[in-house]
Every structure is written in structure tokens, then in C-alpha cells.
Amino acid sequence: MSTYPVSDNDEERIQILNAFELMDTPPEHEFDQIVQMASRIFDVPIVLISLVHRDRQFFKARVGLAVCETGRDVSFCNHAIMGRDVFLILDALQDERFRSNALVVGAPHIRFYAGAPLVTATGHMLGSLCLIDNKPREIFSERDQLVLQDLAVIVIEKMELRRLELKNEDSLTRFMNITSTSPDAIICSNSKNQITSWNNSAELIFGHRSEDAVGKTLDIIIPQEMRSRHHAGFSRVVSGGPTSIIGKSVNLTALHRDGHKIPIELSLSQWTEAGEAQVGAIIRDVTKRVAAEKLLKHAAEYDHLTGLANRSTLKQRIKEACDAQIAAAILLIDLDGFKDVNDTLGHAAGDFVLRVTSSRLRKRVPTCHMVARLGGDEFVVFMAEIADEHKAIELGLALIALIEEPIEFQDNSIYIGASIGVSMRSGADYDGEQMLGNADLALYQAKSDGRSLVRMFTSEHRHTASKRGALSSSMRQAWANKEFELYYQPQVRLADGVITGAEALIRWNHPTLGVMSPAVFLPVLEAGLLAVPVGEWILRSACEQAAHWRNIGCDGFRIGVNLFAAQFRTRDFAETVESALNDFSLPASALELEITENIILRNEQRIMEPLRYLRSLGVGIAFDDFGTGYASLSLLKDYPVTRLKIDRSFVSGVERSKKDEVIIEAVVRLAAGFNLQVTAEGIETREQESLMRHYLCEEGQGYLYGRPMTAHEFTERYVSMTDDNLTYPIINNPQLPEQGF
Structure with a gap:
């Protein structure tokens, strides 16, 4: 019992294939040209002209594959000959028929396959013209399929022409029998350039009836500008002189009865009959092929869209x-x-x-x-x-x-x-x-x-790119070796100095360089492929730590997490955040996502829906580095922001610059109008703290209260246990030592 599909007329089909005398023959240039052209057009590494015999397939032409045949049991082309349409497998590993096929699991590791059957004029499927790639594809368009079928038609035409030429060599009688049924024009002439035979297809192609053409010279189908060359070449042929076109196919232009020109493919043969030289021509109207080749050439050179x-x-x-x-x-x-x-x-x-x-x-x-x-x-x-x-x-x-x-x-x-x-x-x-x-x-x-x-x-760009590439490679290794670590910086309520939460900040614990500043690696990390997985790790790790502190008694503790722009390009971002909250039983109100204006501007359409959904759950949305961007004010009315974080550049200059004071006062009033909370970043001195409190900033963050530190250090320094419960320290209580970082 066969393990592969076989048609009811398979033996008849094999007999037709045998008649072409192509099995186990050496490569031929005309077929090799087609597979090479197909490889370039469709950008695939492997193209084959496969002839499917009784128990094997033979590759008459091939590119990208060393072997010249395989068994029929593993042949994709055997499936292609079961129908007239292109047989298409976008990903063989996803197809139950082929996922365990030896040519899929082993060399050449077929993932993508497209095969157009080679169909004879009698409707028999001899094999296929097939495209193979070791990478899957998402689509192979109808246009691509039509182009592949057009190429398959050219292959079968070449096969038919080759068979006809072989038969012409066998005997003139067989040649003459073919003329009456051939789809090609078959014309014979004597040594005087006079037409002696003119078949039905010649009538259809050139418009001259047989009775009108026989006896006339071949000039009736030769354009005026080509006749002198024709006469010289014809004389050379009939006189036995050297010629390079006998037995070969050449492309020329012929003349129709009504005067228009026709692109043709011409094959000539020569023999002697009754002592006189005779010339036979097989002529094919290739108008459609020329148009198809122009289309293919255009498709190979120009973008279709x-x-x-x-x-x-x-x-x-x-x-x-x-x-x-x-x-x-x-x-x-x-x-x-x-x-x-x-x-x-x-x-x-x-x-x-x-x-x-x-x-x-x-x-x-x-x-x-x-x-x-x-x-x-x-x-x-x-x-x-x-x-x-x-x-x-x-x-x-x-x-x-x-x-x-x-x-x-x-x-x-x-x-x-x-x-x-x-x-x-x-x-x-x-x-x-x-x-x-x-x-x-x-x-x-x-x-x-x-x-x-x-x-x-400039040359500096290449130097920068080289450093960026080296850093990106090192970061991939760091991610694999779990060298990234989260640090936490306290956030303080300015009214009474109580810690309200912390901002989670990534650090790279380099094995030889020690803890690296985020300024060194964060821009490359944010722009690279690691942004999404590292961003999710930051989110989940911070949620887990916040849940731990809350579970041991830190009621109301809030964790701030910075987001990468790349995280908004994933369709399941909101689900990722919700999953982290659920996995660690962290209330939504205990999480505050920090976004910058650049993230909003680069993801304006896609960012709105997930942010609104997360806000509906109770997640806080903080606008980080506020005041540094030109579009900040117009964005406040559209986005579900709950907090503004005044950029450190304004806070650090507030003691010296009246303009910075004006900006801070304006931001606080703006926030009040929008019912938003305000955090001042970069507070380093008591004077800055006093000014921020004066301008009614609710919270502060900066070196005055603590540098970013590990979770262990944060717990030891800011989380204190009593016999009854856990309490936060009051950071700015005069009895406590000032943090000198």
C-alpha cells in the first residue's frame, strides 16, 4: 500500500513522462535559466524542476540543492501533481502531512514550499516547478502564484519543444505527421526559399491560408528590414555552409498578413530530399510569453505596491x-x-x-x-x-x-x-x-x-555604533547571567516626612566593573530587543518586592515603575501589568507607572487604550520629567495621568533661579486644576525641601532622603519593626541623622 497519494491514471502519466525522454538526462541551459530566474524573482534559495516517476522524483534542473533525485515517498512535488493549482505549504512544521518528513526534519530542512504542476496539453501532470525555503512564510500572494504558474507553462513549453525536436531528428515522416496537430506553426521550404508545407497553426499565427502561402517565398512572414539578413543566412544553410542556428531556438520578429509584427521563437532543421536541401521551421507565437517576461522583469526590479x-x-x-x-x-x-x-x-x-x-x-x-x-x-x-x-x-x-x-x-x-x-x-x-x-x-x-x-x-557615528553594538552584546550576556538588579529610592510626603513609597530603578551589577550607572546602558537597552523582556522583569520584580513590604505591615506603600516605549508595542501590555498585580496579590493602587513625554509622542495612538484600562483598575499614572517637553500641557487633558513629577533640573536650580520658582509654582497650580498630585524630584538640600513644601508639593524624592539602594538596604534603613507593627521612619525628623549621600 502506497504511503503517498497516487492518481488513478498514474501509469498512463508515467508513460507520457517517458515519452519526453527527460529522466536521468544531464542539465540543459534552457531549464537551468528558468530555475535561476525563479530564484531571483521569489528570493528563495532552492528552485527545482521535478519530474515525478513511479517511485522517485528526478530534478531536471535545480539551484541550491546538491542531490538530483529523492524517493517519491518524501516528495512534496508528488502532492503538487494531484491538482492544477499551485500546491502551497507556508510552514511545513505546522502541517501534519509534512512535519515529520525526512526533508523537513533533515536537510534541506524544508519550511516553505510552493509547486506549480507541469501540465501537458493532454492534461497529464509530469511534475512541478517548485520553490523551497528553510524559513516559513506568512503569505504567498495570488499574484506570486500566477507568476509561478506562468513559469511552469514556459517549462512545459520547453519540454514540448525539446520533444518535438527529438522527433524531428528521428524521421521526416513523423515530423510531417505532427504538423497537422501541432499548436506551433510548422513550415517547410525548398532551397529556392519557396514554401512547400504550411500547417493549420501557421495559418492562425500569420493569417495566410495554406493555399495562398505554399509556393510563395518565406519573405511573406519576414519584416522588410530583416529580409537581406534572412536571404544571406538561408543561402548559407542550403549550401551547407557554417551556421549556428540549426537545432537551436532563437527569438525573432515575424510579419503577420495585416502588417503587424509578432515575436516568435524559431527552431530550424535541415535535411536533403531527392538531392535538394530542405529547411523546416517550428515557429511559436510568444506574444503572451514576452508580455509575461516583461511583467516578471518588472516584478523583479520594481516594488509591486x-x-x-x-x-x-x-x-x-x-x-x-x-x-x-x-x-x-x-x-x-x-x-x-x-x-x-x-x-x-x-x-x-x-x-x-x-x-x-x-x-x-x-x-x-x-x-x-x-x-x-x-x-x-x-x-x-x-x-x-x-x-x-x-x-x-x-x-x-x-x-x-x-x-x-x-x-x-x-x-x-x-x-x-x-x-x-x-x-x-x-x-x-x-x-x-x-x-x-x-x-x-x-x-x-x-x-x-x-x-x-x-x-x-560622520565617522563618529560608526564609532558610536560600534560601542553601542559591543554594549548591546554585553547586555545580552548580562541578561542571561542575571546581572541586572533593582534598586529603590524612597519617596517622601513633605508635610510630615513619612515614606510613601519608592521608585524602582534598574542597575547593572557588572562582574568586573561593579554597579554601572543606568546612563551608560539604559539608552541602548531601551532601543534594543531586550527592552520588552527586561521591562516585564522590572515590573514583576518591583511588584513582588512591594507586595512583600506591604505584607509585613507597610500599609499604603506605593511602588513606582518606569516603562520602556517598546512595552507599548506589545498588544498584551495591560494584561501583563494586570497579571503581575494578580500574581503577587498587590492592589492596583499600590502601583504607579511612570511614563515620559517621549513615550507618549512615539506611541500616541496605541498608548491610550491600555493606560485608560489600567487607570480604571486603580493603577497610578505618573508623568515623569514634567516641564521638559514642548507638548506636556496639551497631553494632560487627554491622558489618564494621576501625578506630575517635576524634573530635577527645576528643583536643583530653585535656590538660585527665580524662573525655576515660577515654573514650579505654575506646575503645582496646573496640577491642582487637573486634580493631580505632584512629586518634586532631585531634592538634595533642606532649603530645596522647604521651598517645595512652601509651593505645596505633596511629595519629594532625591539624595536628601536617600540614594537608590538594594531592597535589603532599603528594608534595613527605612523599614522598622516594633512589637506591635511595622512603621515608616520620619525622614526629616531632626533627631534622625541627615542622609549625607
Whole structure:
């Protein structure tokens, strides 16, 4: 009993396959070209032309695979020949039919497979043209499937043509029998260039009836401008002279009866009959194929969504400029806020934004320069023969202003921004890959500096990136080795000096350097892939510690936790917070999440819903570093904020600057109007404390009360036990020693 599907007419199918005489034959250039082209078009490492025989499959052409055949029992292509549509497996490990297949669990580790059956004119499935990747895919579009089927048609046409050529070599009689049923035009002529045979397909392709064509010269299907070349070549063939086209397929242009030109594929054969040279031609109208190849070429060189040049075309253009030593500039453009469009309005809106953006870029960038889409929301402007960096920056600023114009989609006005990195090279100091890399580093700097900016690459960017990469690698190791630790800084009620809670702060306990300041590693951590898992660890660890202090008697103790922007990009952020509260039985009111204005501005659409939900549970929302951002006031009315934390820069200067006093007084009054609590950060002296109390700040935090410390130190210093209960110390009681940190 077979372990794989077999059609009812499998033996008949195998006989048809045998007739093609392709099994176990050496590679042939025409088939190899197709698999190589398919590999480039679909960006897959493995492409095969598989012929499925009785108990095995043979690869007539292959790229990316060393073996030339496998057993039929493990063949994906055996499944592909069971129907006429493309057989598609997006992830073999998720498919019960293939997850234990030897080609999945072992080399070549197939995860993605797409196979278009090779269908003969009689409807028999001989095998497939298949794409294979060791990585799964989320989608293989209908357009991709149609292109793959078109390529499969070309393969079967090549197979049919090869079979016909073999039969022509066998005998002229068999050749003549084929002419009446062949879908190709089959035309014979004598040594005088006169047509002696003209089949039905020739009538259909060229418009001349057989009785009108026979006896005429071949000139009736040859365009005027090509006739002199034809006469010379024909004379050479019939005289036995050297020729390079006999037995080969060549692409030419022919003439229809009504005068229009037809792209054809021509194969010639020559023999002698009754002592006279005869010439036979198999001609195929390849109009549809030429159109398909143009479509494929366009698909391989241009982005299907925007119509802009794609990555491969851009790199070729850059290489040409490099080879010619032409001065040039690259503007690497990344859209700001695009992901929010997809998340809130859907991918249809996102695609619309990309098309509008590409149209704006095309209209603004001079036609002598190339505009390309790298993928996602990244675009590139390549400016050849430009050595003036001011022109590049000027164009970049103009493009940002253009992109920031509102985009109307259905009933929505969509606002996005853009950041641009620029790199330039001239003369011999020029390398395409390096230029793109440099532009990417400059783009990173533009985003770090606040977005909606243009930054020109400098050598310092590469040095910074190298340090950042080394630090990121070290942090991954630190995370694995559990070198991160939470420190806690007390927060004090200014009216009576009682501790109300603490802010949890991450520290890196480096094995050789000791405890590292967050200023050294926090920016890299926040921008990297560790932000989400480390952020969740901070949240859960802080909740667990706060629950412990409350359980031993610290009623009303509140823990403050800072958030990374990346945490809001996860769809389950609110659920993560709620889970931490439930797991450690911590009341929602005992947790205060601290967010900065930058987090809000970068996640404006997605941040609102989870914050409102958490606030409905009772979680506090503190606006950290308040007063340092330009949009703070407008954000207060929209976000569920419960506390403002006055930035330390205002508190530390309050003894010397009247302006700082005015700002603090204004913030406190503003908070009162919004019914918000206020915490002053960075209090270091009794005078600062007195001034904050004077301005009615409810709480304070700073070195006057204690530096950030471990949970153990915090417990020993600030949590005291009595026989009856646990109490907080009064930090500013004169009887207590002042904290001299």
C-alpha cells in the first residue's frame, strides 16, 4: 500500500513522462535559466524542476540543492501533481502531512514550499516547478502564484519543444505527421526559399491560408528590414555552409498578413530530399510569453505596491555609479508613526500611506535621481553626480515637510513624519554597501535626536555604533547571567516626612566593573530587543518586592515603575501589568507607572487604550520629567495621568533661579486644576525641601532622603519593626541623622 497519494491514471502519466525522454538526462541551459530566474524573482534559495516517476522524483534542473533525485515517498512535488493549482505549504512544521518528513526534519530542512504542476496539453501532470525555503512564510500572494504558474507553462513549453525536436531528428515522416496537430506553426521550404508545407497553426499565427502561402517565398512572414539578413543566412544553410542556428531556438520578429509584427521563437532543421536541401521551421507565437517576461522583469526590479525601484535595482544603480567613480549621495528615509497607522486603521490604510508617500517622493525628486523602496516603511533617494552635501540636506528637509502633510484616507486624516540619514562618497573613496550602512547610522542618529530630522553621516557615528553594538552584546550576556538588579529610592510626603513609597530603578551589577550607572546602558537597552523582556522583569520584580513590604505591615506603600516605549508595542501590555498585580496579590493602587513625554509622542495612538484600562483598575499614572517637553500641557487633558513629577533640573536650580520658582509654582497650580498630585524630584538640600513644601508639593524624592539602594538596604534603613507593627521612619525628623549621600 502506497504511503503517498497516487492518481488513478498514474501509469498512463508515467508513460507520457517517458515519452519526453527527460529522466536521468544531464542539465540543459534552457531549464537551468528558468530555475535561476525563479530564484531571483521569489528570493528563495532552492528552485527545482521535478519530474515525478513511479517511485522517485528526478530534478531536471535545480539551484541550491546538491542531490538530483529523492524517493517519491518524501516528495512534496508528488502532492503538487494531484491538482492544477499551485500546491502551497507556508510552514511545513505546522502541517501534519509534512512535519515529520525526512526533508523537513533533515536537510534541506524544508519550511516553505510552493509547486506549480507541469501540465501537458493532454492534461497529464509530469511534475512541478517548485520553490523551497528553510524559513516559513506568512503569505504567498495570488499574484506570486500566477507568476509561478506562468513559469511552469514556459517549462512545459520547453519540454514540448525539446520533444518535438527529438522527433524531428528521428524521421521526416513523423515530423510531417505532427504538423497537422501541432499548436506551433510548422513550415517547410525548398532551397529556392519557396514554401512547400504550411500547417493549420501557421495559418492562425500569420493569417495566410495554406493555399495562398505554399509556393510563395518565406519573405511573406519576414519584416522588410530583416529580409537581406534572412536571404544571406538561408543561402548559407542550403549550401551547407557554417551556421549556428540549426537545432537551436532563437527569438525573432515575424510579419503577420495585416502588417503587424509578432515575436516568435524559431527552431530550424535541415535535411536533403531527392538531392535538394530542405529547411523546416517550428515557429511559436510568444506574444503572451514576452508580455509575461516583461511583467516578471518588472516584478523583479520594481516594488509591486508603490511602483518604485526595489532594493536589487537600487543596489545595481549604486554599483554602476561606484564602478564609474561618480560622486553621489544616499538619502535613507524612514517613516515615523507608520506602524501606528497599520495598528489603528489597518493594513489597507498603511498601504495607502505608502503609495501616497511614494507618489510625493516621485513628484518632488528630480527624474535624474532614483527613488526606491527598500521594504516596509523605508525609502531611498539615490542622487548621482551630487557632491554638495548642502543640496542633499536641503532636499531631505523638503521631503520631510512633504511627507508630514496630512493624508486623507476615507474619513481619517493621517499624520506621519519622517527621519532621514544622508551619506556621501566621491572619487575612489566609494563603496555601495558602506554608503547604505553609513546612511543607516545617520538615520539612527536622526531618530535619537528627536525624529523629523536630517542627519549627515560622520565617522563618529560608526564609532558610536560600534560601542553601542559591543554594549548591546554585553547586555545580552548580562541578561542571561542575571546581572541586572533593582534598586529603590524612597519617596517622601513633605508635610510630615513619612515614606510613601519608592521608585524602582534598574542597575547593572557588572562582574568586573561593579554597579554601572543606568546612563551608560539604559539608552541602548531601551532601543534594543531586550527592552520588552527586561521591562516585564522590572515590573514583576518591583511588584513582588512591594507586595512583600506591604505584607509585613507597610500599609499604603506605593511602588513606582518606569516603562520602556517598546512595552507599548506589545498588544498584551495591560494584561501583563494586570497579571503581575494578580500574581503577587498587590492592589492596583499600590502601583504607579511612570511614563515620559517621549513615550507618549512615539506611541500616541496605541498608548491610550491600555493606560485608560489600567487607570480604571486603580493603577497610578505618573508623568515623569514634567516641564521638559514642548507638548506636556496639551497631553494632560487627554491622558489618564494621576501625578506630575517635576524634573530635577527645576528643583536643583530653585535656590538660585527665580524662573525655576515660577515654573514650579505654575506646575503645582496646573496640577491642582487637573486634580493631580505632584512629586518634586532631585531634592538634595533642606532649603530645596522647604521651598517645595512652601509651593505645596505633596511629595519629594532625591539624595536628601536617600540614594537608590538594594531592597535589603532599603528594608534595613527605612523599614522598622516594633512589637506591635511595622512603621515608616520620619525622614526629616531632626533627631534622625541627615542622609549625607
